[in-house]
Amino acid sequence: MADMINIGVDLGGTTIKMALIDDSGRIIDKWAIPTNTIDNGSHITSDISTSINKKLSEFHLDKAEVRGIGMGAPGFIDMDSGFVYKAVNIGWENYALKEELQKSTGISAIIENDANAAALGEMWIGAGKGSKNMICVTIGTGVGGGIIVNGDILHGVSGMAGEIGHMTMVTKDGALCNCGKKGCLETVSSATGIRRLALEALDYNDSESILREIFEKKGDITAEDVFNCAGKQDPLSSAVAEKAAYYLGYALGAISIVINPEKIVIGGGVSHAGDVLLTPLIKYFKKYSLPRIFDACTIDIAKLSNDAGVIGAAWLAKTKLNRVHTA
């Protein structure tokens, strides 16, 4: 059979990324439209459909040449039914996304959680290429996870597998997490958590610090500032970076004892910190895993950046769909 086209869609709170992707993972074209969240996101599906139709005609592609649409969406999703239980940033609640998307496009669709779609993208042609057992951690505002086992996403019995940002890391006096628990990984190793740790350190401590100078100039600091200053051997910033890396390494050690992965891929904004983060992270990962587990695993920075989501979504279309749906 001739190569077919897979469409990848990555729905975010502000933009919807889309791409035409061939069976080798190559992006033929990619584009984005704004996410229209008015009326509880009820225009989103038809916006996607209109945009895809326009693109297909631009490329003189018939729907018969499209295998299907893979779509990553935020929030809690039941992959079998393609149902979105709740996507706070989008406005959807109990929304039959797969059905609506198929109806409006006339193309078969498959829906996955956005963090899982990004993990699949990295597995297919990114930093995890060739790995069948993998942990993908995305460290941005929060800490997201995608666990790949035997070459596919692990969903678990109620679709919650891999929610590793909510593993409890600080059991005493942990900071409150958005999930309602205290001391989650997300509260200490996300960009938000690192900023909080740094603000606390500045508050507890009177030592001179180039991070303090930034704080006094800007009135605030970011995780990026912390890593930049740590890179310049600022002791206070280094201590904060080490702390964030400690919790992340400890969590990855524990997860690795459970699944024994061959690859850990770290993505998201914080992954750009480089060795300031990675060196202590690997030290603690080694300490809290086991020698046979540590030796079998490599840690890499994600490669696909913002394209991981559309590429992983396209992989789902390629792998899980095999016919054109006609409404």
Added chain:
Amino acid sequence: MADMINIGVDLGGTTIKMALIDDSGRIIDKWAIPTNTIDNGSHITSDISTSINKKLSEFHLDKAEVRGIGMGAPGFIDMDSGFVYKAVNIGWENYALKEELQKSTGISAIIENDANAAALGEMWIGAGKGSKNMICVTIGTGVGGGIIVNGDILHGVSGMAGEIGHMTMVTKDGALCNCGKKGCLETVSSATGIRRLALEALDYNDSESILREIFEKKGDITAEDVFNCAGKQDPLSSAVAEKAAYYLGYALGAISIVINPEKIVIGGGVSHAGDVLLTPLIKYFKKYSLPRIFDACTIDIAKLSNDAGVIGAAWLAKTKLNRVHTA
């Protein structure tokens, strides 16, 4: 095709348990022979072969009626090759168990780690019956684990998945574990660990305690003593039981965030402690998992006791083997 016979073998340090098991998991007959560890365990395979041949002729069974032998063995095993890298209690090192067993019996064989075989037994017809995503914890001298995902054992890239006894639970001043690390789950929640915690508590503390009376009478205590005394509201014993349950609940919470299981099965000697262990365990499991994960999961005590290993081994023969091997 007519029902075939599966042979389950469970190799332990002192006895080898064996059973003839039908395709519904029913034990037709079970028996045991001593484990002969002299000459680095080099007689074990022929002992098993002799014993199986005797049993088959006793039951007037032809080898053509036997689907195969599933065998659980301690130590580190590569399931694909059936190779035992190291089994300390047995004396094997770099031993081609599957090949030797097939050669001496003339029957197809499949080899698995013993803790994993027990987990598969509980999944097939025990406390995990019908569950496809499951954590099996065996709490005895150590803490063993078997992780089942999508209806099969999770091995990971180097066969180390599910070594949950070695998750680090005590990060500060943890006790030394047999694995060389400090503060592993095994050091605080195994029978050995619970005894150690209780001895420390008796040492740090002068309070009256029925556990202390037992200690003064016997010169030692066991985990069973601790749970018995906790059941009689002995405060010191209750505090130790709570501590062991805390670490176990915390670990199970973390593991559940990774794999989102529908069932946790707790086996081994310590599982007989009953509510003195289970009540605090469930409390901490709830605290350290997430609501959607906690609600989707039930915790049960293992049902198959000492038969879990042979039953799980027979499941492997039934599921993974489909022809009679003739040497």
